[in-house]
Amino acid sequence: MEPSKSxxxxxxxxxxxxxLADRIYSRQDKIVCPFHxxxxxxxxxxxxxxxxxCFGCGARxxxxxxxxxxxGMKRNLNSLEELVLFQKIVNGTVKSELPxxxxxxxxxxxxxxxxxxxxxxxLYHGLRKVDWMSPETPEEIRIAxxxxxxxxxxxxxxxxxxxxxxxxxxQLIFPILDNGKFKGWVSRTDDPETAxxxxxxxxxxxxxxxxxxxxxxxxxxxxxxYVVVVEGFMDRLKFLQFGVKNVVALFGxxxxxxxxxxxxxxxxxxxxxxxxxxxxxxxxTECLRKDFNVTRMRYLKGIKDPGDMTQETFDRMxxxxxxxxxxxxxxx
Numbered sequence: 001m002e003p004s005k006s007x008x009x010x011x012x013x014x015x016x017x018x019x020l021a022d023r024i025y026s027r028q029d030k031i032v033c034p035f036h037x038x039x040x041x042x043x044x045x046x047x048x049x050x051x052x053x054c055f056g057c058g059a060r061x062x063x064x065x066x067x068x069x070x071x072g073m074k075r076n077l078n079s080l081e082e083l084v085l086f087q088k089i090v091n092g093t094v095k096s097e098l099p100x101x102x103x104x105x106x107x108x109x110x111x112x113x114x115x116x117x118x119x120x121x122x123l124y125h126g127l128r129k130v131d132w133m134s135p136e137t138p139e140e141i142r143i144a145x146x147x148x149x150x151x152x153x154x155x156x157x158x159x160x161x162x163x164x165x166x167x168x169x170x171q172l173i174f175p176i177l178d179n180g181k182f183k184g185w186v187s188r189t190d191d192p193e194t195a196x197x198x199x200x201x202x203x204x205x206x207x208x209x210x211x212x213x214x215x216x217x218x219x220x221x222x223x224x225x226y227v228v229v230v231e232g233f234m235d236r237l238k239f240l241q242f243g244v245k246n247v248v249a250l251f252g253x254x255x256x257x258x259x260x261x262x263x264x265x266x267x268x269x270x271x272x273x274x275x276x277x278x279x280x281x282x283x284x285t286e287c288l289r290k291d292f293n294v295t296r297m298r299y300l301k302g303i304k305d306p307g308d309m310t311q312e313t314f315d316r317m318x319x320x321x322x323x324x325x326x327x328x329x330x331x332x
Contacts, residue, residue, distance in 0.1 A: 007050025010063035010090050015045060017089045018070055028209060030252075032198070035059045035069060041198070055253070055280060063090075116205030117184070123203070124175050124185045130164055132157040139164050143172050146190040150234075151310070156241045169194045170201045174233060176213055178262075183211045186233055200233070209256035214248035217266030226270035226325065227263065228297075229255070229288065231281070235274070235306040242314045247274075253284035260291055269293055270329070272321060276305040295325040 005013075012024045020031050024047060033043040033054040042056035053060040059069065067086050071077055077085065132154035135144045143164055147157060165173050170187035177183065184206035189195050202208075214236055216227045228247040230236050236249040250259060253275055263269075273288055274297040275281035288294045298320040300313055309317070 005090055007062055008047040009050075011045060011050045011052065011066065012047050013090045013092075014063045014066050014070075014086075017067075017092075028207070030208070033057060033059065034073075113205055116203070120184045120203035120205070121182060124163065124173065124182075127163040127165060127173070130157075130162065132162070137164070139166065139171055143190060147172070150307075152237060152241055156237055159240060160237060176202075176206065176211060176233075178211045178213060179215055179218060183213075188234070208251040210258050211251070212248045212259050212262050213251065214246075216246060216248055216263065217268055219246060224266070224268070226272060226295075227268055228272045228274050230274045230306055231276055231284075232305075232307075235276075238306040238309055238314075239274070242309070242311060242318070244318075250275075250284075253280040254287055255284070263292075270325075271295070272297060272325060274306055277303060278305075281305075293328065295321060295328055297321050298324065 008027075015021050015031070016024070018034070020034065021029065027046070027048050029045050029047075030041040031043050031045060032038045032041050033056055035054065036057040036059075038054075038056055043052055043054040043059070045052045050062050051060065052062075052066055061069075064082075064086055067089065068077075068082055071082070071085065130140055132140075132144060135141045144154065144157070161175050161177075163173050165171050165187060167187075169189045169191040172190060173185055173187040175182055175185055184203045186203075186206075187201045188199060213233060214227075217224050223246040226246070228239060228244055230239065230247060230249050231253055232251065233249050236247050239247040250256075263271075269292055271288055271292045271294050273281075273285040273294050275284045277297075277299040285294060285296055298317050300317055303309060303313060303317070
């Protein structure tokens with residue numbers, strides 16, 4: 001193996017070689033894991049450290065480990081053959097297709113990120129505004145019906161500035177707004193077959209770790225004392241549907257350091273963790289407790305995430321959760 005190639009460049013070369021990304025746009029990404037039946041991207045790849053980790057199956061390692069696992073699924077190579085193949089993958093990709101993520105050219109990285117941001121901004125803002133109270137086109141009517149079936153009314157779609165694209169099968173598109181600032185877009189498919197493999201698409205260059213989706217610390221009332229934290233975009237929409245406005249989505253179960261800093265900067269130290277009612281959600285909640293005063297959402301039995309909530313179950317859970325929150329504030 002060539003020591004001149006960074007571990008991050010090696011991992012990027014391997015990811016590109018196996019067609020798991022078309023290009024490398026950021027220092028970290030999430031991809032569909034090839035090592036288990038993965039429907040939504042659950043593997044984190046870090047092009048700075050050169051390591052990968054799947055939150056679904058637990059697979060982890062570096063570029064060489066990734067290649068060995070990929071090849072092991074289709075053929076048996078001895079140690080020498082593995083080394084030779086690894087050298088060919090790294091040497092054959094890094095020069096022509098692989099952007100280097102060393103810190104020698106930060107200006108080039110910033111320039112490409114800015115271009116991708118402008119493209120995302122132009123795409124979303126170039127779409128016509130939808131009157132969700134009176135949808136007009138067949139696509140708008142279909143999307144409105146789909147969202148109604150999922151428990152979302154036209155007022156919520158209007159509140160989050162949802163629009164419709166004409167790019168099948170991801171026609172429902174939302175702006176990603178961090179305290180009102182446009183950070184990119186996310187589109188959702190309403191096709192069940194497509195959703196079984198991948199529910200969402202994000203604009204190229206979007207960095208989840210640098211963004212808190214939602215409003216926080218700017219209400220001018222008691223809602224500035226805490227925020228509700230959820231995992232996904234649609235989880236946040238469900239809270240908005242039920243009248244809770246100070247809610248942010250992480251696009252994952254673990255809050256990044258950048259996301260934490262955004263809350264620190266607003267003086268927010270109290271969180272209601274509505275992360276999913278599963279193992280990852282519980283892990284994420286424990287991670288939050290290291291830096292914040294956390295009240296856990298009082299999920300009822302059988303409710304695995306906010307998407308499962310009805311108005312009736314939400315009211316019951318929220319009443320109990322707020323009682324816990326107020327009690328914790330008195331204790332402190």
